[in-house]
Amino acid sequence: MSFSQDQAAITKLMAFLQEWDQSGKSVRSRILNDFIKYNMGKTSPELELEFAQGGSLFLTRLTAWMRLTYMIGTCLGLQLQAIGVFLSAASNHRYLIEFLEVGGVLTLLEILGQAQSKEEDKTEAIKLLQSIASAGRKYKEIICESYGVRAVAECLAKSKSEHTQEQACALLESLAHGNPKYQIQVYKGLIALLPCNSPKAQQLALQTIRVLQVSFLVDHTLFNLFPSVPDMQKMSLSLPVFVQQAAAAKTIGILAKQSPELSKELLHLRVVHHLVYAMGNQENSESQRQASLTLEV
Numbered sequence: 001m002s003f004s005q006d007q008a009a010i011t012k013l014m015a016f017l018q019e020w021d022q023s024g025k026s027v028r029s030r031i032l033n034d035f036i037k038y039n040m041g042k043t044s045p046e047l048e049l050e051f052a053q054g055g056s057l058f059l060t061r062l063t064a065w066m067r068l069t070y071m072i073g074t075c076l077g078l079q080l081q082a083i084g085v086f087l088s089a090a091s092n093h094r095y096l097i098e099f100l101e102v103g104g105v106l107t108l109l110e111i112l113g114q115a116q117s118k119e120e121d122k123t124e125a126i127k128l129l130q131s132i133a134s135a136g137r138k139y140k141e142i143i144c145e146s147y148g149v150r151a152v153a154e155c156l157a158k159s160k161s162e163h164t165q166e167q168a169c170a171l172l173e174s175l176a177h178g179n180p181k182y183q184i185q186v187y188k189g190l191i192a193l194l195p196c197n198s199p200k201a202q203q204l205a206l207q208t209i210r211v212l213q214v215s216f217l218v219d220h221t222l223f224n225l226f227p228s229v230p231d232m233q234k235m236s237l238s239l240p241v242f243v244q245q246a247a248a249a250k251t252i253g254i255l256a257k258q259s260p261e262l263s264k265e266l267l268h269l270r271v272v273h274h275l276v277y278a279m280g281n282q283e284n285s286e287s288q289r290q291a292s293l294t295l296e297v
Helices: 002-021 027-038 046-050 055-069 077-086 094-101 104-113 119-133 136-146 148-158 164-176 183-192 200-223 229-237 239-258 260-268 272-279 285-296
Strands: none
Touching: 002 027, 002 055, 027 077, 046 055, 046 094, 055 077, 055 094, 055 104, 055 136, 055 229, 055 272, 077 094, 077 104, 077 119, 094 104, 094 119, 094 136, 094 183, 104 119, 104 136, 119 136, 119 148, 119 164, 136 148, 136 164, 148 183, 164 183, 164 200, 183 200, 239 260, 239 285, 260 272, 272 285
16 A cells, blocks of 8 residues: 555544544444444454554444443444454454453443343343453453353343343353363353243253263363373273273263264364274273274264
């Protein structure tokens, strides 16, 4: 881009920001609708190109307006959707950090807990939390450290919208995976939902508990298939370790037979590598046999 083009792009950005700063609710609603319509699905580099490398300037304004007005619900749905354009963009790390630094997670969780929040606004807030959680373990921990498990579970229990409840339950399941520090906390939060007054919440909680139980079992059996080096040094003196290894191989075989989807998940967890390792245990023929049978499955 030439110097003159750069200057034109910067001038356009400054005019856009000035219009935003000087406008009221109706004009800002129009700006947000246009922004969402034309920018949803764009990558971070594409957004930066659109805003002359100043996308953060608009995100900061969006976040500030949301934090000032979310308790009265002014254009809250549009605000959340517009922020979602930034947080769902590919290569969004910069936007994500900026949103977190201004307390974005806490604001989203407070929206979930407000009695006056609309169900559709709660759903949009949950979607943003899902975008944050999908960025990795560190971000899941930030949500959990902010008492996110309790806030999302309470939203699931009290919500009158099944769609909102389904989104909340999906977020809880996401927070349980790849997040060992808070995995049990999520599990306990789901169990605490079972006596609630919402049949839909009870159903979703039970389904998710079942999924997590299988996940916990897979994690445990994989550990038994592939013990640490110190454990291996003790193996010749510890028959129970051999029994556990053989049982783990057999259990994985049973799980794989029952569910093709789980079989695929096990393959992604490098189960073949672990089973081959167990087959190499010359100290126990049962481990070799069970691992071989499961590999055949």
